[in-house]
Amino acid sequence: RLPERLQIVLLTIDSAAGQIVERATADMDAEGRFTFGSTLAGPGVSRRLLANTGDGLYSQELNLADVPDRSNVELKVWETTTALDSISVSSYVMLAPTIDDRKRLMGVLAVANFQNSGDKVWQIDPARPGLTGLDLVRFNLPEGYRDLSVESDLPAGNTLEIGTGFAITNPIPPGPYNVLMSYVVPYSGDSLDFELKLPFGAGLVRVMLPENRGTLAGAGFGPSDSVVLNDTVYQALEGRGYARGASVNIRFAGLPQPSLTGPHVPAG
Numbered sequence: 001r002l003p004e005r006l007q008i009v010l011l012t013i014d015s016a017a018g019q020i021v022e023r024a025t026a027d028m029d030a031e032g033r034f035t036f037g038s039t040l041a042g043p044g045v046s047r048r049l050l051a052n053t054g055d056g057l058y059s060q061e062l063n064l065a066d067v068p069d070r071s072n073v074e075l076k077v078w079e080t081t082t083a084l085d086s087i088s089v090s091s092y093v094m095l096a097p098t099i100d101d102r103k104r105l106m107g108v109l110a111v112a113n114f115q116n117s118g119d120k121v122w123q124i125d126p127a128r129p130g131l132t133g134l135d136l137v138r139f140n141l142p143e144g145y146r147d148l149s150v151e152s153d154l155p156a157g158n159t160l161e162i163g164t165g166f167a168i169t170n171p172i173p174p175g176p177y178n179v180l181m182s183y184v185v186p187y188s189g190d191s192l193d194f195e196l197k198l199p200f201g202a203g204l205v206r207v208m209l210p211e212n213r214g215t216l217a218g219a220g221f222g223p224s225d226s227v228v229l230n231d232t233v234y235q236a237l238e239g240r241g242y243a244r245g246a247s248v249n250i251r252f253a254g255l256p257q258p259s260l261t262g263p264h265v266p267a268g
Contacts, residue, residue: 008034009050016044079120080171086118087137087172088244089200095208095234101256104187112139114200115176122172136160136167142185142194152179164197190214192252201244208234214254221248 005027012022026034028051091113098107114137116122124136141148141164150159150166154177157170168179185192196205206224209216211233224236239248 006051010036011048011050013046013048014044015046021045080123081118081120082123082125082135084122084135084137084200086116086120086174087114087122087200088117089114089198089202090176091204091206092196092198092202093204093206093208094196094250095229096210096213096252097229097232099210099213099256102258104255104258106185106187106192106252106255108142108145108183108185110139110181112179112181113176114179116172116174119174121174124169136169137172138162138167138199139165139179139181140195140197141165141181141183142192145183145185148181148183150179150181153177154179187252187255190253190255190257192255194250194252195247196250197247198242199245201246202242204238204240205242205248206236206238207250208236209252211235213256214252217251217253219249 008026008028010024010026011020012024013019014021024036026036028034089112092110094108094110096106096108099105100107122137145165148159148161148166150168152168152170154168154170154172157168160167160169166181198205205218205221207216207218207221208227211226216235216237218237218239220239221237222239224238227234227236242248
């Protein structure tokens with residue numbers, strides 16, 4: 001179904017300066033066609049098509065070398081959906097690159113690779129009454145986490161911290177994407193238990209901890225080859241084939257402890 005009264009924008013950009021040097025508009029007709037008049041041409045310029053449907057901003061680089069007759073330019077504009085059925089996680093990798101034994105704090109990095117395998121853009125319905133984290137793309141975090149930072153290659157959106165972790169409101173067009181999260185979490189004694197919930201399933205879950213900084217365990221996990229990152233050797237465990245709604249219990253044990261040695265205070 002074609003959007004009604006959709007305006008297409010053609011930007012001509014000075015590639016060296018990164019500045020827009022011309023902006024042209026065209027209205028799409030009932031059959032989805034649009035036509036522009038003459039525009040600036042020459043070396044050192046690039047072109048980009050834009051369309052704002054109200055549900056999202058769509059753009060596409062326009063390489064005229066690929067369409068020399070300029071009569072077969074296509075801009076894909078997706079319909080939207082609020083259903084999460086087409087969202088799935090292909091891999092979830094979690095590692096603890098820093099551990100402060102004095103404060104019993106673990107610094108965690110995690111990368112979730114996920115995809116929208118459907119043919120519509122997933123988007124929240126802000127007018128829906130009672131909207132909760134269950135209606136969003138969400139990731140849970142260990143209890144007591146703090147200093148959360150989230151980055152992604154998705155279109156612009158917001159990160160919402162919820163009781164169990166965080167959710168994202170970014171529109172998700174069809175295709176693969178990545179979310180990078182970092183945070184700090186305290187541990188008690190010498191261990192940390194984390195139930196990683198997988199509302200969208202996961203093809204692979206891998207957990208890594210620097211060697212000689214503790215041990216890893218997880219139900220259904222098997223050993224994986226050691227990994228070297230930034231000159232640090234990580235032990236790794238992994239599991240595969242998690243269905244939607246599954247969870248895996250991860251245990252970090254034997255974690256570093258505060259030193260018992262300190263300045264001697266004479267008695268009396």
